[in-house]
Amino acid sequence: MTLGGRAHAEQGTGLAWGGSTEIRLAPSNSDARERPQANRPAIEDRRKRAKPTPSKASAIAIRPVNAVIDYAIEGDGTHTVLHFDLGSPTEVHARSLANPPRVIVDLPETEFHLPPEAGQQGVGLVRVFRFGLIEAGKSRIVIETSGPVTIDRAEVVLPEASRAFRLEIELSPTTAEQLAAAELAEAALNLTPTLLPDPEPRPTPRTVVPERPVIVIDAGHGGIDPGASGSRIAEKDLVLSVARHIEKALKAGRGYDVIMTRTSDVYVALDERVAIANRSNADLFVSVHADSIPGLEAAKHVRGATVYTLAEHASDDLTRRVAAKENAADLLAGLPANTVSDTMVRGILLDLMWRETLGYATEFRESLLKQLKSSVLLSRDPRRSGPFRVLRNPSAPAVLVELGYISNAEDERIMMKPDWQSKVATGVVRAIDEHFRRRLTARR
Numbered sequence: 001m002t003l004g005g006r007a008h009a010e011q012g013t014g015l016a017w018g019g020s021t022e023i024r025l026a027p028s029n030s031d032a033r034e035r036p037q038a039n040r041p042a043i044e045d046r047r048k049r050a051k052p053t054p055s056k057a058s059a060i061a062i063r064p065v066n067a068v069i070d071y072a073i074e075g076d077g078t079h080t081v082l083h084f085d086l087g088s089p090t091e092v093h094a095r096s097l098a099n100p101p102r103v104i105v106d107l108p109e110t111e112f113h114l115p116p117e118a119g120q121q122g123v124g125l126v127r128v129f130r131f132g133l134i135e136a137g138k139s140r141i142v143i144e145t146s147g148p149v150t151i152d153r154a155e156v157v158l159p160e161a162s163r164a165f166r167l168e169i170e171l172s173p174t175t176a177e178q179l180a181a182a183e184l185a186e187a188a189l190n191l192t193p194t195l196l197p198d199p200e201p202r203p204t205p206r207t208v209v210p211e212r213p214v215i216v217i218d219a220g221h222g223g224i225d226p227g228a229s230g231s232r233i234a235e236k237d238l239v240l241s242v243a244r245h246i247e248k249a250l251k252a253g254r255g256y257d258v259i260m261t262r263t264s265d266v267y268v269a270l271d272e273r274v275a276i277a278n279r280s281n282a283d284l285f286v287s288v289h290a291d292s293i294p295g296l297e298a299a300k301h302v303r304g305a306t307v308y309t310l311a312e313h314a315s316d317d318l319t320r321r322v323a324a325k326e327n328a329a330d331l332l333a334g335l336p337a338n339t340v341s342d343t344m345v346r347g348i349l350l351d352l353m354w355r356e357t358l359g360y361a362t363e364f365r366e367s368l369l370k371q372l373k374s375s376v377l378l379s380r381d382p383r384r385s386g387p388f389r390v391l392r393n394p395s396a397p398a399v400l401v402e403l404g405y406i407s408n409a410e411d412e413r414i415m416m417k418p419d420w421q422s423k424v425a426t427g428v429v430r431a432i433d434e435h436f437r438r439r440l441t442a443r444r
Contacts, residue, residue, distance in 0.1 A: 066090050066110040066139075068131070069164070073123040077173065080124030082143070084167040086156065087111075092167055094154035097334075098176040098183075103143040103151060104334040105169065110139040125149055125171050132224035133266040134333060140224050142334040143169075150174040150182075209439050213283035215250055215432060216259045216276060218390065219243035220289040220326070223267030225333045228292035230406035233416055236265065239288045242403060242415075245425035246288070253429065267333050270389045277393050284364065284432060285398035287390050290415065291322065292407035299407040304379030307368055308400040309361045310392065311385035322402070323386040360439065361397035367434045368399065371427040375420075377404065377411075397435075401428075 067087030075081050093106045112118075112131050119129040127144040134140040152170040159166060219240040221227035227235030243260065250258045259280045261273045268276075277285045293302045314320035369382055379402075391398040403424065404411035414420050 066108050067113055068110060068167075069113045071114060071118060073126050075124035075171075077124055077146070080126055080171045082126065082129075082167075082169040082171075084141075084169075086165040086167055089156050089158075089165050090167075092154060092156060094151050094169060096149055096151050096174075096179060096182075098148045098179040100331070101145045101148045101176075102334065103145060103149065103169070103171065105141040105143065105154070105167075106134070107139045107141070109133065109137045112139075122146075125173060130224055130226070130332070132226075133222075133264075134224050135268075136266060140334055142224060142332070145171065148174050148176045148179045150179065209283060209436055212255065212257050213436055214257045214259060214280050216261065216280060216282040216285045216396070217243045217246050217250075218261040218273050218285065218287040220287060220390075221267070221329060222262050222265055223333070225267050225329050227329075228290055228406045230290075230292075230412040231409060232412060233406070235290045235292075235406055238290050238406065238415055239403070240265070241418075242421045242424055243288050245418075245421045246286070246428050249422075249425040249429045250432070253433075256432070269333070269335055270327070270330050273390050274393045277398070278395050282393075282396040284435065285391075285393050285396050286428065287388075287398070287400040289326065289400060289402050290404060290406040291402040292405060294407075299405065300409075302379075303405050303408045303411045304377045304382065305372060305404055306379045306382045306384055306402045307365045308388060308391070308402070309365055309385045310358060310388060310398065312387060314386035315384050316381075319384045319386040322384075323388050326400070327387075327389045357394060357397055360435075361391075361399055363438065364397050364431065364435045365399050367438075368401070368428065368431040371431040371434070372424065375423040375427060 068084050069087055070085040072083045073080065074083075090107055090110070094103060096103050114131070119131065122128055125145050125147070127146055129141055129143040131141045132139065149171040150173075152172055154167070154169045156165055156167050219236075219242075221234075221236040222240065223236075225236065227239070229235070230238075240262070244263075247258050247260055250256050259276065259282065261276050262268050273287070291306065293299055308319065308322070314323055365383060369378065372378065388400055391400055404415050406412050406415070
């Protein structure tokens with residue numbers, strides 16, 4: 001049946017293939033591969049209960065061209081199958097990675113009509129999965145597995161008794177060595193001579209503040225990376241709302257050019273956020289986040305905002321953990337592990353011109369804390385520094401603001417209020433005004 005949008009992995013290799021336009025009918029029970037069925041009744045029951053009764057409005061609504069509308073997982077530690085019900089056929093590209101063990105499934109931009117808890121409960125080889133936009137026009141499902149796996153099959157099928165298309169992904173265990181060998185074989189097959197692009201010129205700080213300074217506001221996380229999770233909101237949604245308030249307040253003053261690293265629920269790689277600041281010749285970079293702490297008892301007592309600047313080593317153990325969490329965002333989004341070590345930070349710190357940039361960042365942190373303390377609860381030690389990848393921006397002063405602890409119910413409740421977010425935006429703008437007044441005065 002040639003309806004379009006098939007992708008599959010060659011059995012036993014774990015290599016991803018895509019681009020075919022064939023979609024097959026799902027096998028009947030008589031010729032299907034025998035699979036563990038112990039939890040099948042529970043899956044079918046969950047599917048029945050998960051489907052809401054359509055309202056009059058939804059009954060006439062047009063289903064999105066690309067959508068995931070339901071899912072199920074079945075199997076055990078020797079063979080696991082994931083089913084994703086689709087709104088229409090679509091092209092799929094799947095690959096397995098060993099460090100850490102996970103499966104990356106790329107789709108055209110797709111809407112996920114799944115419950116909030118989707119993907120948090122593992123079965124068989126699947127620990128958890130997450131999903132969302134990885135870039136404009138491209139969505140991704142990242143499946144964390146209990147160990148290295150091979151993709152026996154990943155294809156879109158049309159079940160005989162259903163009008164809905166279904167993406168089926170079959171996984172079986174393998175070893176890291178076998179997976180690495182498969183990755184090398186795939187790389188060899190795809191190896192073609194290419195000309196390397198010229199490296200981007202090394203950015204340098206501006207020696208003169210322009211008439212309209214360029215401010216980059218970076219809303220952390222996004223898309224497939226939700227960030228920390230509160231009881232009522234995800235970090236990615238909270239910080240985007242706050243970032244928009246800051247953008248609006250800055251533009252209202254008409255004194256700045258404002259660049260947003262993201263304006264929607266899409267993931268932007270950490271290095272790309274820095275590159276955005278460099279390409280726009282930014283004069284200041286502000287990354288907005290919300291903190292969290294594990295443990296219900298600890299979460300009850302830990303609250304308040306913190307502002308971080310770049311340093312070769314973390315100023316304390318808490319900062320080390322926060323930096324490690326923020327720096328792992330690309331890995332959670334299914335991007336390759338970053339190989340840049342703290343030697344890069346050391347190089348930044350030893351460069352005299354870049355040290356001036358870091359000095360301005362420290363001054364801006366003080367202005368920001370002074371402006372925020374009247375309307376925002378600060379943490380016990382709000383001045384911290386560490387090796388944050390998103391702050392490795394040599395061309396402009398950069399700070400990372402943790403607005404509060406989303407793991408604390410009271411902080412979460414307050415941070416969700418629009419009037420609180422407006423007060424934060426006002427404080428940020430006042431700190432920016434003060435920062436550039438000081439820099440202009442220093443240059444005279």
